[in-house]
Amino acid sequence: MAVNEEHRMLQDLVAKFVDRELIPLEPAVLKREASGGKLGLSDEEKAPLLAKCKELGLWGLDSPEEFGGANLPVEALALVNEELGRTAVPFIFPPDSPNLHMMMQVASPFQKERYLEPYARGEALSCIAISEPGAGGDPAGMTTRAVQDGDDWVINGRKIWVSNVPQSDFIILMARTGEGKRQEGVTAFIVEKGAPGFIIEREIQMIGGRRTYELVFEDLRVPSRQVLGQIGQGYAPMQLRLNVRRIEMAAKLIGMSRRAMQMMIEHVKQRVTFGQKLADRQAIQWWIADGATKMHACRLMTHTAARTLDAGGDVRGEASMIKVYSTEMAQEILDNAMQAFGAMGMTKELPLQVMANQIRVMRIYEGPSEVHRMSLARRIMKEGI
16 A cells, blocks of 8 residues: 555654553553543643644644644544554544544634634644434434524534533534434534533443533524534535544554554464464464454555545545444454453453453444444445445
């Protein structure tokens, strides 16, 4: 797979950052998680990492140049996320790019100055609220509604499974403003932290150390200038955001799989059972061969989709394919690695259990595998293969 030389150099830089700065923090992070704490970095651990990012230029990688960013394409970010996936330490280079891409596409001049610029500079955080109780991955079930009242919109409804809410400075809220059954009539709004009527109902602890939130909106009043994009046309920019996210997820899953494979290979070369090294057993050899083959295929799929998206192409079908394939590939590889380690693979001392649980969650969020398969089948039967 041919990769731009500058992008390859970036990947090497990120790989060194992961090896030197993040992986050494894993024991402390895993110990806190095993003791019931959050899977994450403390402020004391995070501050020097962010300083190092700025020093190395690992900041605003896909932000617009006008905001001090490097304006890198999605394919370059796939290489970055593959390396970040190799560690159980949760860390991203600011900002979180999927929301960035959505805002870059449709933000008004006011929104660019007030929200996009500080966000692109890594000085503000954001999240997005799409899913609703009882609706899940089906936009036809979205019931959160925004009704225009003079120069404002009044929003009522409920969202669930929203990540990063407490630390976010603003939220992108998807709400129905029309009567369309699926894409039609969905509008995006920017809602600032602390807005009256914006209620964090509860925190929901997930497997893999994740935490999501259920939100309630009670007569939340939002000025018209907070409409992100066109009224009733919020689905398309949201889809772009989802496509970017799915490509980045696939890249991260490749990184997780690489780490698991490397750990397994090192272990089976040393571990002897019944007078024979595990590395000499056919079952283990097939796990390694099949895993490497699937990782190669996933990487090709991911980078092909990234290049198409960077060129302005439609990757909805490809994004669904790699979302399903990458999660199932990584789950198989992580499970085999844990099996190869035996009882040690079941402990919370290794990063494998955290990664395996994170992968299990990934099969649900950004669209469950079953929904993607259903969508793909409909598209293929309509358009052909």
